[in-house]
Amino acid sequence: MNIKLLYFGRPREMLATAGETADLPAGITNVASLLAWLRGRGDNWATELADARVRCAVNQELGSLSAAIREGDEVAIFSPISGG
């Protein structure tokens, strides 16, 4: 399953990436399992993508980590928002 991944805020800076197209292994069905998979990349990924540190949006809608992911989705991972 392919998805578009975007990073904003602190993870974008600390992981030095704004986004990627990711081919997910079987078994990843929601943001929580996606994050667990990304943390497997090690080092910074494990630290920066800890569940408590990140927020997410699926197809540009804020969601919880249990939000489902499907083929072709746009998933954004970011630090808590702080505009205004």
Added chain:
Amino acid sequence: MSIAIQTEDFDLAAEMTALRTQSAETGALVGFVGLVRDFSNGKKIESIHLEHYPGMCEKTLEKIVAEAKQRWQLLGVRVIHRVGELYPSEQIVLVATASQHRADAFAACEFIIDYLKTAAPFWKREQTVHGTHWLDTKESDEQRMKRWFQKGDRQ
């Protein structure tokens, strides 16, 4: 366009004039301007960097303004949010509302900025002499937001 996300500064007087003259029915005009403070948590701020999620940001702001228009009688709304590098005393955000009477203009303006702060995907990174750090969503902002969605809220 009632919503803009831009790097350049905005002319407050020109924006208020444009909103004021949009309809002769307007009897009240309220504007909130958020600024860069030079101190945060006891540290001197040299600058802030603001980034946003293009696409989602515009969509979220449109949804917020649409909800404000449902809750209150509004004749016009203007929201401008800047991104990029900003320095103390610079303008970050404008929320301006026009209505026949002040109650709706005041309430809608406060609702829009409260909602924006907790739902619009913007991120602030502060630069101090000690380095940089990304800000968290403030607990006080989340509390302010919740008030608007409780029963018997300030309609």
